[in-house]
Amino acid sequence: MPANRFNAFTDYGVGIGLRVPHYDHILCRKPVVDWFEIISENYMIDGGRPLRMLDAILDQYRVVQHGVSMYFGNAQPLNRDHLRRLKELTKRTKTPWLSDHLCWGSVDGRYTHDLLPLPYTFEAVRNTAQRIREVQDFIEIPIAVENVSSYAEFHESEMTEWEFLNEVVEAADCGILLDVNNIYVSSQNHGFDPMEYVNSVPAERVAQMHIAGHSKFERYTLDTHDHPVLDPVWKLYERAIERCGPTATLLEWDDNIPSFDEVHAEALKAMRFLEPARALELDEVMA
Amino acid sequence: MSLLELQRRMAEDVRRPLAAGFAMQTVTEDGTLMEERAASYITPNPQLSSFERLEIYNRQYWFRVIGAVSEDFPAVNAVLGERRFDALVLAYLKEHASISWTLRDLGAKLPEFLEEHPELAGRRYRLAVDVARLEWAYVDAFDGERLEPLSLAELAGIGPESRFELQPHLRLLELSYPVEDLVLAVRRGTPETEMSSSASQERSGPAELRLPAMRRRTVYLAVHRYDDQVYYRRIGPEAFRLLGALQEGRTLAESLTAAFVGKTVSAGRQAQVVQECLAHASQLGWLCAPRVEERPA
Secondary structure, three states: OOOOHHHOOOOOOEEEEOOHHHHHHHHHHOOOOOEEEEEHHHHOOOOOHHHHHHHHHHHHOOEEEEOOOOOOOOOOOOOHHHHHHHHHHHHHHOOOOEEEEOOEEEEOOEEEEEEEOOOOOHHHHHHHHHHHHHHHHHHOOOEEEEOOOOOOOEOOOOOOHHHHHHHHHHHHOOEEEEEHHHHHHHHHHHOOOHHHHHHHOOHHHEEEEEEEOOEEOOOOEEOOOOOOOOHHHHHHHHHHHHHHOOOOEEEEOOOOOOOHHHHHHHHHOOHHHHHHHHHHHHHHHHO | OOHHHHHHHHHHHHHOOOEHHHEOOOEOOOOOEHHHHHHOOEOOOOOOOHHHHHHHHHHHHHHHHHHHHHHHOHHHHHHHOHHHHHHHHHHHHHHOOOOOOOHHHOOOOHHHHHHHOHHHOHHHHHHHHHHHHHHHHHHHHHHOOOOOEOOHHHHHOOOOOOOOEEOOOOEEEEEOOOOHHHHHHHHHOOOOOOOOOOOOOOOOOOOOOOOOOOOOOOEEEEEEEEOOEEEEEEEOHHHHHHHHHHHOOOOHHHHHHHHHOOOOOOHHHHHHHHHHHHHHHHHOOOEEOOOOOOOOO
C-alpha cells in the first residue's frame, strides 16, 4: 500500500531534512541516509553555492522536494514565475513526488510567508482542488498536500479539518503528506481527538509522513520543529503506519539544529514502527 | 464571507504592525476594535479569545519578516545598534510588504529606503547606507546567475565595437567608506542560515562585536562570486567607470571614453589601466557574450 501512485510507486524509508549546518558532515562523511527532503524555495535560485551543494548531494542521495510557498488554498490565480522555477528544480532533483501545504499565504500580490489555515468550506475545497490540479498538470509529478498545524478556526467552516482534507484530495485526486505532529499540535489547539483524525485519513492516498517536535505553552501549542519527537506524536505515527503501511517518513528539525548524528538518530527511531510494518507486509505477500 | 474576503481581512490583520511588547494592536487605523474584528471571523476556544488566536499569527508574521531582513543585514545592525536597527526594519517593512514568494527578496530595497530616511540612522547615516549597499550586493552575488565567460579565443577576437554582458552576479559599488572589512568582521561572527522552513519562529539577538574604526574615503568595489565564494575586490575609479559602462551595454570604445571622461590621463597610463582592468575581468570570468533576446516566432 505505501508505494502508491502518489509517491510514484517508490519505497523510500526514513529521511531527514537537508539543512545548511549539516552540509559538510554529509559531503565529507557520506552517512547512509535513505533520502533527504529539501525545501524547494531554498534552491529556486539562479546560481551559487546552494545549487552546487545540492548537486553534490544529488550525486549520492535521493532527494524529495517539499515546498513552503505554493499556497494551494489561495483564492487567487497561481504564481506562474513560482511554478516555472519549481518545475526547473524538479528536473534537477528528479523528485518522485512533490509536496506543499494545505493552506493559504498571500492575497493581492502581498505575501505573509506563513502557512495560514483555511476555512473548511466547500468553496475552499473547490478552489484548492482546482489549484492542485493545475499544479499537477503543469509540473507533471504527483503532488502530496500536507496538513498544517493551526492556531485559529473560522466561523465559516462547514466541516472538520480531516473532512476538509479528504474532500480536497478526492476532488484534486492527489496524495497526502500526513504530518502527525501537525495533527497533534492542532488537536491541542482546537480540542479534537487526534486519533480520530488519523483514523479518518484515506490511507491509500498517503504518499509520505512528517514527524517533528513542538513546544507546549500555557494556553497553546506551537509547531516549532526544534525538539525531538514527543511521545503523543509517536503514538499517532504508530497508528498511521498501522493504517497506511511502511510509508516514507521524514523528521523535520529546523531550529536549534543539533549535530547531524543526533538528528539522524532521532529520525531512525521511526524504524521501531516501520520495520514491523514491513515484516507484516512481507508476510502478507508470502501468504 | 467569501474565501477571498476572508483572506483579505486576515492578511490585513496579520500584517498590521505590532504594538509595544510584541502585542497585537487593540484598535485598527479606522477605530475598529480588534477584539470585535477578530471575533467576526475567528472562533474563540476555552483557552484563547479570537483576538489572542489571531495575535499568534500577527506576531509570527512580524518575527518572520523582521528575522528574514535582519539575517541579510547583520552589519547594518552592528553599525546602528539593535534599537535603531529594529526601528529601521519595522519602518521599511511597513512600506515594503513582501511581493515575492521567496523571503530572499524581502530586503532588496532596504539600502534605498535607508538612503531616503537619514532620520532612521542617526549620526552613522552615510556609513550605514554604504554597509547596507554592500550587504545587499553580497546577497545578489551569493546566488545570482552565472553565465559562461568568454573563452581565450573569443577574448582574442574583441575590438572597439565589441559589447559584453558582465556576469549577472557582479555588483559595482562606489562607497564613501571602506566598509568591506567591517562587513567581513560581522559576517565571520554570523552563522549561515536557511531562507525558509515551515516552522514557527522566535527572535534571537545579534552577537556582541567590536567593529573596526572607519574613516571616510571613497572606494570602488566589485562584489562578485568566484568558485562559489563571494569576494569584495577593490578597483580603481577608471575601472569602475569602464566596467559600469560595459555593464550598461555600451561598446568597448564608448566604455573607454566613459572611463576617462573629464580626466587628464596620459595615453600610456590609459592603456595600462584598461589593460589591467580587462585582464582582471577576463581572469575572473566577468566578461561574457551578450545574450540574444528571444523573440516570439
